[in-house]
Amino acid sequence: MALLLCDLDDTLADRQSIFDAWAESFLVEVGCDASEASWLIEVDACGYTPRDEFFARVVERFTPDESVEAFAQRYHRDYVESFRCTREVVVALDQARQAGFKIAIVTNGPTRAQAAKLAATGLDKIVDACCISEAEGFWKPAPELFRIAAGRCNESMDDAWMIGDNPVADICGAASLGVRTAWMRLGRTWPEDLEYKPTLEAESVAEAVDFILGYVPPSTERVAT
DSSP states (O other): OEEEEEOTBTTTBOHHHHHHHHHHHHHHHTTOOGGGHHHHHHHHGGGTSOHHHHHHHHHHHHOTTSOHHHHHHHHHHHTGGGOOOOHHHHHHHHHHHHTTEEEEEEEOSOHHHHHHHHHHHTGGGTSSEEEEHHHHTOOTTSHHHHHHHHHHTTOOSTTOEEEESOIIIIIIHHHTTTOEEEEEOTTOOOOTTOSOOOSEEESSHHHHHHHHHTOOOOTTOOOOO
16 A cells, blocks of 8 residues: 545635635625625735634624624535535545555644534545644654654655645644655645645646556655755
8 A cells, every 4th residue: 555645725725716715705795895805815815814813804804893703604505615616626535545555634723713614525435544733743844743644644744655745734733744746736836935746736636636546756866855
């Protein structure tokens, strides 16, 4: 067997599109102009703004009569539980499994939100392990989170792969353990200021899995550490 590690947000699920749809719906609900969506996207910062800070800023700007706690519940209901992944992703993961891979999701974020996303997508039912940073006490790129995932799959890091969109959290974190990596480009180019590079680049999970299943390592390959 071999191990396939996967990020969740903007890898297995298109977080940005889901957030954009939520922002549009939210602004209609509160009677604000659609142009405010750019503010929400900027403040969200692809999910890297701490949620307590994000909630407080949104309430202050749009719903000052609502408590932060009430908005957080609304956000969880309307955004987090709307998470979906495409059929293409499910098929790609099934192909990896048929090729002999065990599959684990390693995701940064709060336990409640990430667990709800996994349940909403149904991914928690089709992978072998899910490791959420807050629950485990380690955040990517810390190697411990990857090791926990491997342990839950009863697999070593030998011949393991990581698919992810974040150059540091996903790619550097996995490469530090000698794991081969597939970086989700999402229309971007690899940052020139980073000294390491992914093993492969892809625009989708399906493309990444195709590359991985057909990958033949060069005889001189050295995985970055």
